[in-house]
Amino acid sequence: MPYKRRIIRERVLQMLYAYELSGSSPEFILDDLFSEFRSDKESYEFGKSLFLNVIEHSDELDGMIAKKIKNWELDRIALIDRIVLRMGICELRYFPEIPPKVSINEAIELAKKFSTERSGKFVNGVLDAVYNELKETGQLIKHGRGLIDKSLRKEED
Secondary structure, eight states: OOOOHHHHHHHHHHHHHHHHHHOOOHHHHHHHHSGGGGGSHHHHHHHHHHHHHHHHTHHHHHHHHHHHSTTSOGGGSOHHHHHHHHHHHHHHHHOTTSOHHHHHHHHHHHHHHHSOTTHHHHHHHHHHHHHHHHHHTTOOOOOSTTSOSSOOOOOOO
């Protein structure tokens, strides 16, 4: 039975949290916390890819978050909120087949479930700002059914 992507995202959030706190290798965390999902290849590959992409691009993702939180320091954001934001931005940037609204809505739901009462609104505000910037600068590349068919990348002269 295929897993719902929300369940996968919840587990990826937990894995990223464990990664931040434990200092364990990504491979160990995948083997330890994600092995039960191997029976569904598509779900497993999505979760593994999201997990590894967030880790690989965390500096870039944190930089994008920092630009959107004026008068606030990145390390003052609750760790869960920071991880949820990284996941959402990672999906916007590196998962062209996922509609932006889905990525943003899923991140909001994760924040509401695993963080504070206000986290949903905070995550929504930051991701909305990042989404708009990606669109304006031509860095939002989405394709597939129901998505932007052409890249929004500005044509170069």
